[in-house]
Amino acid sequence: MDPNRDNLFIRFSAFWLGLGIVLIFAVLLAVIALINRGKPDDFEALAAQKRYETKEAVEAAQAEELTKEAIDAAVDEVAKSLAASKPVAVETPEQLVPGSETAKRLAEGPGADFAAVDALTEEGPIDEAVMAMGKAQYLVCAACHGQEGQGVPNLAPPLAKSEWVTGPVSNLIRIQMRGLGGPITVAGVDYNLPLSMAALNYQTDEQMSAVLTYIRNSFGNEAAAVKPEQVKMLRSEIGKPTLTVKDLIQP
Ligand code: HEC
Structure with a gap:
C-alpha cells in the first residue's frame, strides 16, 4: 500500500492544489469573457461588422462634398482611359457580363438569323472576276489548307471534297468571322488538330x-x-x- 495515502499533510495539500487549479481556470475564463465583451462571437457577425465599418467609411467619404470641377475632372479621366483602351474580344462565357448586349447576342444561339442568310444562296453562273479575286485571296488559306485544298497533316483539314465547303454558306462565313477549333470530321476523316483556325474577319x-x-x-x-x-x-x-462543330449547321 502507498504510504502517502494516509499522510494527512499530502491529502491536505492535494485538496488545495486541486482547488487552486479550478480557481485559475475560472479566473482565466472570466478574463477571456471580459476581453471579448461586446465582440461578435461568430464569423458571420464578424463579417457583418466589417461590412458596417466599410459602409461607414464610404458614407464619410461621400459626405465630404466634392466640387463639380472635381467630379468633371474624374469623369474626364475615366472617359479618356476608356477611349484609349482597346476593346477585347470575349473568348469564354465566363468573361461575359450578364445581361450585356454580347451576352444577349450569344444567348440567341445558333440558328437565329442564319437561315435568312442561307435563304439568299442562289444557283447560277459563277463570275470569273469573282473567282480571280478569290484565287488571290486564297493565298492566305493555302498556307494551311494547301495549294490544291488538299489539307496539310497536323495543320488543317482539306477543303477539296469537304461537305463543309459545299454546305450551308452561313457556316463558311461564320468560320471566317469567328475561327473554328475542336474535333471535326471532313470527308469521312476525323481530325483533332492541335491548333484552331483563327478568325479572318479583316477581309472585306x-x-x-x-x-x-x-x-x-x-x-x-x-x-x-x-x-x-x-x-x-x-x-x-x-x-x-471561336466556333466548334456543334455551333455549326450539320452539312
Ligand atoms: C492558320 C491555319 C489556317 C488558315 C490560314 C486557314 N485555315 Fe481554315 N482551318 C484551319 C484549321 C486548323 C481548321 C480545322 C478547325 C478545327 O480543328 O475544328 C480549318 C477549317 C476550315 C474549314 C472547315 C473544315 C474543312 O476543312 O472544310 C473551312 C471551310 C476553312 N477552314 C476555310 C478556310 C479559308 C477559306 C481560309 C482562308 C481565307 C482558311 N480556312 C484559312 C486552319 C487554317
Whole structure:
C-alpha cells in the first residue's frame, strides 16, 4: 500500500492544489469573457461588422462634398482611359457580363438569323472576276489548307471534297468571322488538330465572299456563289468565341 495515502499533510495539500487549479481556470475564463465583451462571437457577425465599418467609411467619404470641377475632372479621366483602351474580344462565357448586349447576342444561339442568310444562296453562273479575286485571296488559306485544298497533316483539314465547303454558306462565313477549333470530321476523316483556325474577319465583304465562292468552285467542288450581302449580314458574329462543330449547321 502507498504510504502517502494516509499522510494527512499530502491529502491536505492535494485538496488545495486541486482547488487552486479550478480557481485559475475560472479566473482565466472570466478574463477571456471580459476581453471579448461586446465582440461578435461568430464569423458571420464578424463579417457583418466589417461590412458596417466599410459602409461607414464610404458614407464619410461621400459626405465630404466634392466640387463639380472635381467630379468633371474624374469623369474626364475615366472617359479618356476608356477611349484609349482597346476593346477585347470575349473568348469564354465566363468573361461575359450578364445581361450585356454580347451576352444577349450569344444567348440567341445558333440558328437565329442564319437561315435568312442561307435563304439568299442562289444557283447560277459563277463570275470569273469573282473567282480571280478569290484565287488571290486564297493565298492566305493555302498556307494551311494547301495549294490544291488538299489539307496539310497536323495543320488543317482539306477543303477539296469537304461537305463543309459545299454546305450551308452561313457556316463558311461564320468560320471566317469567328475561327473554328475542336474535333471535326471532313470527308469521312476525323481530325483533332492541335491548333484552331483563327478568325479572318479583316477581309472585306467582297474579299470574303470571293474566297468562299472560290473554294466552293475549285479542287473538284461545285456549289453556288457566296454574296457580299450574305457576309455583311453575319458581321455581328465578330468577337464571339471561336466556333466548334456543334455551333455549326450539320452539312
Ligand atoms: C492558320 C491555319 C489556317 C488558315 C490560314 C486557314 N485555315 Fe481554315 N482551318 C484551319 C484549321 C486548323 C481548321 C480545322 C478547325 C478545327 O480543328 O475544328 C480549318 C477549317 C476550315 C474549314 C472547315 C473544315 C474543312 O476543312 O472544310 C473551312 C471551310 C476553312 N477552314 C476555310 C478556310 C479559308 C477559306 C481560309 C482562308 C481565307 C482558311 N480556312 C484559312 C486552319 C487554317
